[in-house]
Amino acid sequence: MSKKFINPLEATELVKNSIKKRRAKDNRLRLYGRIAIGMATCFLLFLFFSIFTKGYPGFFQYYVTLDIKFDRERIDPKGDLSDTSLYEGEASNIVNESLFSIINPQGRKAKKEARKIVSSGKDLRIAKLVKNDPSLFGTVTKVKFALDDDIDSFLRGYINRDTPESERRISDNVIAFVDKLSQENRISYEFSDYILKGSASGNPEMAGIKGAFFGSILTLSVCLLIAFPLGVATAVYLEEIAKKNKITEIIEVNINNLAAVPSVVFGIMGLAIFISIFGMPRSIPLVGGMVLALMTLPTIIISSRAAIRAVPPSVRDAAYGIGASKLQVIFHHVIPLAMPGMLTGTIIGMAQALGETAPLLMIGMVAFIVDVPNSVMDPGTVLPVQIFMWADFAERMFIQKTSAAIIILLGFLITMNAFAIYLRKKLERRW
Amino acid sequence: MFNFYLLVVILLISFLFFFIGLKEAKKLRLVYKNNLHSLPHYYGFYALLASLLPSLGIYFLMTIGDDFLFSHMIKSYIPDEVTNAKDYNFLIALAQINNSVEGLIFGTPPQWVTDAAELWKSWVQTSNIIVASLCLLTSIASGYYGFLKINQNFRSRNAVEKIIMTLLAASSVIAIFTTIAIIFSVVFESVRFFALIPIDEFLFGTVWNPQFEGAERAGSGQQGLSQYGSIPLFAGTFLISFIALCVSVPVGLFSAIYLSEYASSKERALFKPLLEILAGVPTVVYGFFAALTVAPFLRTTGSMLGLDVASESALAAGLVMGIMIIPFISSLSDDVINAVPQSLRDAGYGLGSTKNETVLKIVLPAALPGVVASIILAVSRAVGETMIVVMAAGLAANLTANPLEAVTTVTSQIVTILVGDQEFESAKTLSAFALALTLIIITLCMNFYALHIVKKYREQYE
Numbered sequence: 001m002s003k004k005f006i007n008p009l010e011a012t013e014l015v016k017n018s019i020k021k022r023r024a025k026d027n028r029l030r031l032y033g034r035i036a037i038g039m040a041t042c043f044l045l046f047l048f049f050s051i052f053t054k055g056y057p058g059f060f061q062y063y064v065t066l067d068i069k070f071d072r073e074r075i076d077p078k079g080d081l082s083d084t085s086l087y088e089g090e091a092s093n094i095v096n097e098s099l100f101s102i103i104n105p106q107g108r109k110a111k112k113e114a115r116k117i118v119s120s121g122k123d124l125r126i127a128k129l130v131k132n133d134p135s136l137f138g139t140v141t142k143v144k145f146a147l148d149d150d151i152d153s154f155l156r157g158y159i160n161r162d163t164p165e166s167e168r169r170i171s172d173n174v175i176a177f178v179d180k181l182s183q184e185n186r187i188s189y190e191f192s193d194y195i196l197k198g199s200a201s202g203n204p205e206m207a208g209i210k211g212a213f214f215g216s217i218l219t220l221s222v223c224l225l226i227a228f229p230l231g232v233a234t235a236v237y238l239e240e241i242a243k244k245n246k247i248t249e250i251i252e253v254n255i256n257n258l259a260a261v262p263s264v265v266f267g268i269m270g271l272a273i274f275i276s277i278f279g280m281p282r283s284i285p286l287v288g289g290m291v292l293a294l295m296t297l298p299t300i301i302i303s304s305r306a307a308i309r310a311v312p313p314s315v316r317d318a319a320y321g322i323g324a325s326k327l328q329v330i331f332h333h334v335i336p337l338a339m340p341g342m343l344t345g346t347i348i349g350m351a352q353a354l355g356e357t358a359p360l361l362m363i364g365m366v367a368f369i370v371d372v373p374n375s376v377m378d379p380g381t382v383l384p385v386q387i388f389m390w391a392d393f394a395e396r397m398f399i400q401k402t403s404a405a406i407i408i409l410l411g412f413l414i415t416m417n418a419f420a421i422y423l424r425k426k427l428e429r430r431w
Numbered sequence: 432m433f434n435f436y437l438l439v440v441i442l443l444i445s446f447l448f449f450f451i452g453l454k455e456a457k458k459l460r461l462v463y464k465n466n467l468h469s470l471p472h473y474y475g476f477y478a479l480l481a482s483l484l485p486s487l488g489i490y491f492l493m494t495i496g497d498d499f500l501f502s503h504m505i506k507s508y509i510p511d512e513v514t515n516a517k518d519y520n521f522l523i524a525l526a527q528i529n530n531s532v533e534g535l536i537f538g539t540p541p542q543w544v545t546d547a548a549e550l551w552k553s554w555v556q557t558s559n560i561i562v563a564s565l566c567l568l569t570s571i572a573s574g575y576y577g578f579l580k581i582n583q584n585f586r587s588r589n590a591v592e593k594i595i596m597t598l599l600a601a602s603s604v605i606a607i608f609t610t611i612a613i614i615f616s617v618v619f620e621s622v623r624f625f626a627l628i629p630i631d632e633f634l635f636g637t638v639w640n641p642q643f644e645g646a647e648r649a650g651s652g653q654q655g656l657s658q659y660g661s662i663p664l665f666a667g668t669f670l671i672s673f674i675a676l677c678v679s680v681p682v683g684l685f686s687a688i689y690l691s692e693y694a695s696s697k698e699r700a701l702f703k704p705l706l707e708i709l710a711g712v713p714t715v716v717y718g719f720f721a722a723l724t725v726a727p728f729l730r731t732t733g734s735m736l737g738l739d740v741a742s743e744s745a746l747a748a749g750l751v752m753g754i755m756i757i758p759f760i761s762s763l764s765d766d767v768i769n770a771v772p773q774s775l776r777d778a779g780y781g782l783g784s785t786k787n788e789t790v791l792k793i794v795l796p797a798a799l800p801g802v803v804a805s806i807i808l809a810v811s812r813a814v815g816e817t818m819i820v821v822m823a824a825g826l827a828a829n830l831t832a833n834p835l836e837a838v839t840t841v842t843s844q845i846v847t848i849l850v851g852d853q854e855f856e857s858a859k860t861l862s863a864f865a866l867a868l869t870l871i872i873i874t875l876c877m878n879f880y881a882l883h884i885v886k887k888y889r890e891q892y893e
Contacts, residue, residue, distance in 0.1 A: 015783070026787035033689020036682045037702050040761070043754045044709055050724045051716065233602035241599060254606045260808075260878035261871060262815025264842050265613060268867050271849065272616030279498040294609050301606070327592045355713025358817035358842070361850050384715040391719050391822060399723065406716050417711055 051410070055403025061192040061205060062152045063144040064118060064181055066098040070130065072137040081131055091123035095145065102184060103177040110173050117177060119146040121194075121206045146194065147187070149204040149397040151178055155187070158396050195404055199370050200386065204397035207390070209405050211372045215285055215365070215380030216354060222289020222376055223296060223353050228346050230293070231300030232335070235342070238301075239308040240330050259298035266295045267362025275363060282364035286376040291359050296349035303345020307338040340427035347420040351413050357384040383409045434494055437563055441490065441570050445483035448574035452478030455581050469588035477587045480594050481577025486570035493562040501554055508550060510543050617871065620864035627858045628659045633865060636660015639828035639839075641848070641859040659862050661869065663828040667745065667838030671820060672813040674749025674834055675756055680806060682753075683760030690761070691768040692790050703762070710758035718822030721751035726823060733835065741837040743825035749834065752819050756809045763808065767801025768794060800888035804881035811877035815870060817842040841866050 006014070074094060078085035096115050105114040122145050129143065130136055146152075150169045153159050155178070165172050181187050198208025234255075242248040270291035274280050280287050311334050319329040335342075360366075365381050366389060373380030381389070383405065390402040453475035460467045502525055509524055524544075531540055531548035532555075581587070625633065638658040686706060690699050726747035733740030740746070771794050779789035795802070825837030826847060848863040 022785045022788065026785045029787045029790065030689070030693050032685045033693055036685035037689055037706075039682050040686055040706055040709065040754075040757050041702070043757075044705065047712070047716075047720055047754070050720065054723075230602045230605055233599045234606065237599040237603040241596060242603070248603075251603055251606055254610050256882065257875055257878060258606060258609055260811060260874055261613065262817065262842065262874055264815070264817040264845055265617070265867055265871055268845070268849070268864065269609075269613045269616045272620070272864075273612050278495060279502075294605075297606065297609070325588065325592060327595060351711065355711075355715070357713065357715045358821075358846065361846055364850075366850060384713050387719065388715050388818065388822070391715075391722065402719060406719065409713060410716065413711060413713070 048410075051403050051406050054400060055405075055407040057156065058400030058402070058404030058407075059192055059195055060189055061194070061397075062147045062155050063188050063190055064099075064147055065142050065144050065186045065188065066095060066102075066118075067140055068094060068098055068126065068143045069140045070126075070136045070138060075126060075130060075137075081134065083127075086123075086127040086130070089123075089127075091126040092120075095122045095126070102186070103180050105173070105177065113171055113174050114177055116148055117151060117174065117181075119148055119205045120203055121146065144188070144190070146192075146205045149395055152205055153396045154178065155189075195401065199372060200368055200381070200389075201370065202368075204393070204395045204401055207398070207401055209383060209386060209408060211369060212381050212383045212386035212405075213408075214372050216382040218285035218373055218376050218380065219288040219292065219360075219382050220350055220354060222286055223292040224346070224350060226290060226293035227296050227300055227349065227353075231297050231346070231349075232304050232342055234297075234301050235304035235308055236330060236335065239305050240334060241326070255298050255301055258294075259302070262358075263295060263356055264358040264362065266291050267359030269294075270359060270363045281377070281379070283367045283369070283379040283381070284377055285373060285380050285382075287363050288360050288365050288382065289376065291363060292353040292356060295356065295359060296353045299349040299352060300342075300346050303348070304338070304342040307341025307345070308334060310341060311337045337429070340423055340429075344420045344424045347416050347423070351416040351420075354382075354416070355384055355409065355413060357388055360385050361388070383412075433559055433563075434490075437566060438490065441483065441486050441566055444567070444570045445479045445486075445574065448478040448482040448578060449475040452476075452578055452581060455578065456587075459581065459583060463583050467583060468586050473587040473591050474581045474585070476591045477580070477585075478574055478577040480591065481580075482570045482574025484594070485573045486566045489569055490562065490566050493558070493565070497555070497558045497562075501551060501558075504554070505547055505551060508543075508547050513541075513543060613871070617864050617868040620861050621868045624858060624861035624865040627861065633659050633661055633862075635662065637662045637830055639663045639844075641862055657858060659858065659865075661841075661866065663830040664839060664841045664844055664866065665869075666830055666832075667824070667828070668814055668840040668842075670832060670834065670838055671745050671749040671752060671824060671840060672810055674746060675753035675813045676806070676810065678750055678753025679756045679760050679809060683757045683805075683809075684764055684802065686757070686761045687764035687768055688790060688795075691765050692786065692794070703765070706758045706761050709754060710762075712755070714755065714816060714818035715822070717751050717755050718818040718820075721747050721819055721823035725751055738835060740835045741825065743823065743837040744835050745824065745838045746834040748820050748823040751823065752813055752816055755816070755819065756812055759809045759812055760805050763805030764798070764802045767798045767805070770801070771797045800884045804884045807877050807881040807884075811874040811881075814877075815842065815874050817846060821846050841870050845870075 071094065072079065075089040075091050076085050077088050095118055099114060099118060100111070103114060105111045125143070125145060147155070150159070151174065154161075154170055154175070159168055159170060161168075161175055178187070194206050194208045196208060197210055198206050199211035201207040234251075238248060238251065242251075270287055274287045274290060275282055315333050315337065316329050319333050324332065360382060365385050367379055367381065368389075369379050369381055371378070387402055387405050387409065390398045390405065453471055456467065456471035456474035459474075460471060505525070505528060506521070509521075513519060513524065527540060527544050528547045528551060531544050532551050636658060638660045639662075640658045642657045686702075690703060694702070722743075726742055726744065729744060729747050730740045730742055775793050775797060776789055779793045784792070820840045820843040824840055824843055826839050826843065827837055828839050828844075829836055831838060845863045845866050848859060
């Protein structure tokens with residue numbers, strides 16, 4: 001093979017001629033990069049836009065204002081405001097009578113349909129009102145009631161009045177009633193008091209996230225109480241105490257592997273170990289928190305180790321120099337100095353745990369639970385699982401409620417992550 | 432609740448010993464004119480740990496162990512005519528008794544269940560008394576022992592530090608225990624599954640059709656209708672992962688190149704966190720987005736183009752999953768591209784190459800192992816991803832390469848089988864564990880391989 005000799009002038013010419021092409025190539029790569037970034041940003045914006053436009057109306061719903069005659073005899077027959085007494089009362093009949101006096105339904109069928117206009121939570125609402133303020137008895141007061149979800153969807157325009165009656169979820173009668181109510185200015189569109197204060201419910205107009213929210217808080221507390229001490233202890237042991245040998249190597253490999261195990265597998269482990277072998281009950285926040293703790297442990301360990309490594313050796317040497325023992329150095333100097341980094345990692349791990357769904361499905365936190373869990377041993381559910389369950393329901397209104405719940409969940413996640421970033425910026429020291 | 436109060440009392444007793452120990456040590460310090468081996472609070476801590484640890488150990492052992500013990504003891508109280516019945520299952524009998532104990536009574540349970548429940552309740556009471564007295568006794572006795580050891584020459588700091596060291600070491604072993612627990616929980620059930628279904632049928636069968644089989648069919652030895660060939664599930668998983676990669680690899684890689692080589696520091700500070708937000712969005716949100724926004728959009732677009740797109744198409748799940756794993760690829764690749772030494776770039780510029788040439792011919796080849804590793808990690812993430820496919824992919828196990836059709840995946844089958852009511856011992860329930868085992872093996876292999884690549888090529892330029 002003979003080397004071809006290019007004389008320098010020719011070479012310069014070659015370069016000069018090709019430079020335009022090469023620059024164009026360069027610009028092309030830059031453009032591809034910009035397009036890629038732009039696409040990713042667009043995906044993100046579109047995701048948020050679609051969730052927010054769907055979810056924003058979920059915070060509102062339609063109410064009807066009715067004049068309720070608070071007749072103590074009928075609402076509270078025993079007169080002691082107890083739950084049984086209020087349950088025996090006929091509050092829903094009073095509401096229906098008030099409604100009928102406006103819309104005047106004729107015939108059995110029309111009356112039956114008219115009864116469904118106001119959400120089935122009407123008696124509970126009256127019970128709550130009189131419990132808070134017994135002086136309402138004997139008065140005639142305007143009270144707002146949620147409308148049934150089908151009517152809500154109709155008022156939002158999801159149900160078209162021009163479609164034939166047989167293909168519509170609400171009948172002509174009901175549409176006439178609703179028109180009558182809106183003519184009298186009794187229908188209003190307001191901030192929903194169910195979405196935040198209500199619990200799981202089969203009726204979308206009454207469904208809310210309160211139960212799932214408290215379930216999330218309990219589960220995360222368990223997760224934090226287990227994962228944070230364990231994670232920090234492991235990180236301290238591996239970074240400061242353990243000698244580099246086979247066992248520590250195995251532990252490190254293990255931690256890296258755990259970080260790669262799919263989350264659903266942690267759920268299977270929870271099911272097999274905590275529930276089947278240890279005999280713990282299903283769907284309780286305690287088991288959920290334990291599973292999530294094992295899942296977030298690698299995140300916390302890895303970030304805590306990084307934080308400990310960032311503490312300069314001079315700090316340790318200074319402490320040893322004035323006679324501190326190894327553990328005194330660790331507990332008095334290294335851990336406090338590494339704490340911001342550890343906390344940042346922990347918050348990010350907790351945010352991960354807050355959004356996690358699959359492992360909790362495995363341990364049965366999908367049960368339909370109306371009560372708000374009071375302790376870690378009460379069956380409960382969590383926000384993401386609630387979202388998953390609502391997403392499966394067919395009613396149109398659940399789509400809005402689901403999106404609203406997603407907005408709340410994202411709000412928490414963004415707050416947690418922002419707090420982690422703030423903490424890092426504020427407390428982290430550069431050495 | 433009883434257990435909780437007991438725990439609080441144990442803690443209170445140990446704190447009491449802390450103060451007793453502290454006081455004693457301070458007294459000693461006065462007596463011996465500051466000539467004590469350790470600082471006073473170490474003596475207090477020693478008494479605290481001496482009181483707390485043994486009783487805590489007994490407490491956990493007893494509270495976890497009593498259910499085992501009782502369920503073993505109750506066996507002999509289940510009447511023979513029940514245990515001899517054809518459809519007898521001890522776990523179901525146990526569940527009946529437990530429900531009765533907790534007051535969840537459906538209909539009228541048989542007499543033996545109520546009797547056993549009464550017996551169980553009495554055992555719980557006895558064991559509560561035993562546990563409580565044992566814990567309290569140990570905590571006081573061992574605390575007192577710790578207190579007695581306090582004297583001028585006792586090296587309490589060393590003793591306390593030794594205990595704490597042991598605790599730290601023990602907590603680091605939790606990671607190993609978790610791994611063992613994971614393996615244990617899937618392997619045992621998988622072995623039982625492979626006893627029912629031959630392993631080659633599971634690995635190479637092309638039809639996945641699990642059915643809950645009635646007890647009579649299983650008993651009569653008749654072949655069921657179920658088929659457990661996992662090929663369609665893995666084909667579906669990899670189809671969706673492949674679609675996801677088609678989205679995330681170009682977008683992620685070009686973003687990483689742009690951010691590390693072209694972007695100004697301002698752009699970098701803006702877009703890097705923006706991309707990472709994508710990783711922070713919960714997967715259930717992506718699943719909702721895929722099922723309610725992307726899938727209907729694809730369906731209407733498809734029908735406009737004359738294509739028949741399934742409402743749970745692989746394409747919708749794959750696209751959204753691709754969006755989800757963009758940040759995994761971009762931030763890992765960004766890190767490895769940044770790790771390429773500046774001297775290599777400078778050498779390239781020195782020879783007169785443009786940025787494009789430097790990036791494509793020098794930086795990328797140097798960073799290639801890391802980039803490949805990031806892609807492998809992204810694939811393993813996509814294979815193990817659950818919520819998106821549960822919500823947006825189908826349940827029918829089609830063996831197809833057409834992204835417009837519905838496919839199902841390993842993880843969504845696991846969730847479908849294990850959520851809700853399960854039949855004990857049925858091949859269908861057990862199959863979920865076999866799927867999980869295969870899933871773990873696949874993701875771990877990918878992870879190992881990726882880490883191996885990174886390790887092997889990392890020090891090349893240092």
